[in-house]
Amino acid sequence: MGDARLKNEKTQDDYRRRILRVLTHIQAHLGETLDLDDLAKLACFSSYHFHRIFAPMTGETVADHVRRLRLERAATELRKAGRPVIQLALEAGYEAHEAFTRAFKSAYGVSPAVFRRAKEPDARLRAASGVHFRPGMPVTTFNSNHMTAQYMKVITKKIKPLRVAYLRHVGPYEETRQTWMDLVERLSADRQIAAQSVYIGIGHDNPGVTPVMELRYDACITVEEGYHPKKPVEVQTIEGGEYAVAKRCPVAKIKDAFQYLYGKWLAENSRELRPAPGFLVFLNVGRGIATAKLRVDIHMPLQPGRRPKQERKMKIELTTLPPKRVAYVRHVGPYEGVYHAWMDFMQRLKRHGLPGKDSRLLVVPLDNPKVTPPEKLRFDLCVTVDEQYVPAKPMRVRTIAGGDHVVARNCPVTEIARGYEHIYNTWLPGSGRKVRKAPSLLVAVNSQEGIPTPFGLRDICVPLERVS
Numbered sequence: 001m002g003d004a005r006l007k008n009e010k011t012q013d014d015y016r017r018r019i020l021r022v023l024t025h026i027q028a029h030l031g032e033t034l035d036l037d038d039l040a041k042l043a044c045f046s047s048y049h050f051h052r053i054f055a056p057m058t059g060e061t062v063a064d065h066v067r068r069l070r071l072e073r074a075a076t077e078l079r080k081a082g083r084p085v086i087q088l089a090l091e092a093g094y095e096a097h098e099a100f101t102r103a104f105k106s107a108y109g110v111s112p113a114v115f116r117r118a119k120e121p122d123a124r125l126r127a128a129s130g131v132h133f134r135p136g137m138p139v140t141t142f143n144s145n146h147m148t149a150q151y152m153k154v155i156t157k158k159i160k161p162l163r164v165a166y167l168r169h170v171g172p173y174e175e176t177r178q179t180w181m182d183l184v185e186r187l188s189a190d191r192q193i194a195a196q197s198v199y200i201g202i203g204h205d206n207p208g209v210t211p212v213m214e215l216r217y218d219a220c221i222t223v224e225e226g227y228h229p230k231k232p233v234e235v236q237t238i239e240g241g242e243y244a245v246a247k248r249c250p251v252a253k254i255k256d257a258f259q260y261l262y263g264k265w266l267a268e269n270s271r272e273l274r275p276a277p278g279f280l281v282f283l284n285v286g287r288g289i290a291t292a293k294l295r296v297d298i299h300m301p302l303q304p305g306r307r308p309k310q311e312r313k314m315k316i317e318l319t320t321l322p323p324k325r326v327a328y329v330r331h332v333g334p335y336e337g338v339y340h341a342w343m344d345f346m347q348r349l350k351r352h353g354l355p356g357k358d359s360r361l362l363v364v365p366l367d368n369p370k371v372t373p374p375e376k377l378r379f380d381l382c383v384t385v386d387e388q389y390v391p392a393k394p395m396r397v398r399t400i401a402g403g404d405h406v407v408a409r410n411c412p413v414t415e416i417a418r419g420y421e422h423i424y425n426t427w428l429p430g431s432g433r434k435v436r437k438a439p440s441l442l443v444a445v446n447s448q449e450g451i452p453t454p455f456g457l458r459d460i461c462v463p464l465e466r467v468s
Helices: 002-028 036-043 047-059 063-076 085-091 095-106 112-117 177-189 251-268 333-351 413-430
Strands: 152-158 160-172 199-203 214-220 232-240 241-251 280-283 295-301 315-321 324-332 361-365 378-383 395-400 403-412 441-444 455-461
Touching: 002 036, 002 047, 036 047, 047 063, 047 251, 063 085, 063 095, 063 112, 085 095, 085 112, 095 112, 095 199, 112 315, 152 395, 160 177, 160 199, 160 403, 214 232, 232 361, 241 251, 315 413, 324 333, 333 361, 378 441, 403 413, 413 455
Parallel strands: none
Antiparallel strands: 152 241, 160 214, 160 232, 199 214, 199 280, 241 295, 280 295, 315 403, 324 378, 324 395, 361 378, 361 441, 403 455, 441 455
């Protein structure tokens, strides 16, 4: 029981560190354009789910967080004489003096001019995270105790792909009733509604990020393979696989349930999301059922979570490696982000008929994470290729030099840092050998066996100078 608690705490700390990295970056680059995709890479989350995780953990969306910090910065600058309000407005992201004044008064209750004249005004605005504009001060922690406590049963289950007929609604999620009525009427006319039909709602957009009139929602009902829809009804297949399922959630509590699932459950259960939409399965659909009494099972798609069947003990040995010709793509960002970069790389390789039967997959880290800022770390994702291989952009080709290497074999991905420490702090001091000025290699041991990347093993290969 104690081991499980420690594991959960470690995973929650990992999620907090990833969000904290984003909060620190935002604070340091508040005057720049902040791209959601770049922030997602910094946090090592998929772009699809990043903002869904950020908001529950911090208590505000990325856009709201940035907007508040810029207003706090403007309020701080108002205390300084001589700064024109229009200049502060532009720095806060407003194109007009009037728009800035309205936003400032809405946040602080007074206009910028009145705030400037006030005696010792407080520039801090209410923030659930406790993170405020503090120039020159790093963000070292944030509050996440505001997250909704668990109040429903959450299980994990594997489902088969679901073929559904659907109509798309664009607009507020609360106004989908007519779309559902149209779909039921059309499918009833085609004799596609049966007792075993499953009613599914797919919300493609986050209402905390997407304008309410642009929200996309698919009202879906399962249909047989042979069904051919008539316009405007269309057919799609919902991906099968493993899902986290919040059971029997009241419709009125859907928002709270999503906040709990994204902000807390994932971290506590060591899981990552697949870049695919979640969906709602309606449980008690029928005539006479009031909307307030409807219950849904909320499904969130999960990345594979199984571990290798066999543990392989890490060991240190000295070996001579041959040169390797590799095709590679360079990634810049936190080393923890290698997971999502690796998934993209594998998809790219498939389009090029790689990896082959004899190919080796490896990562070449080019910078020291203790020296280089996380957002500037470089690493190359590589696959060995033969002399006949001709690269297509953005793939490039080079030869990695061979020679003597000390190798930490079968190192779990989650313990790579410990593997490096063992080589440098334990093996090298007593070996009489020196490290060659060349990048080390992380060679995948079991990626071709169907093992999910987070549970894979790597050989850490550190190049050594030749013995004279």
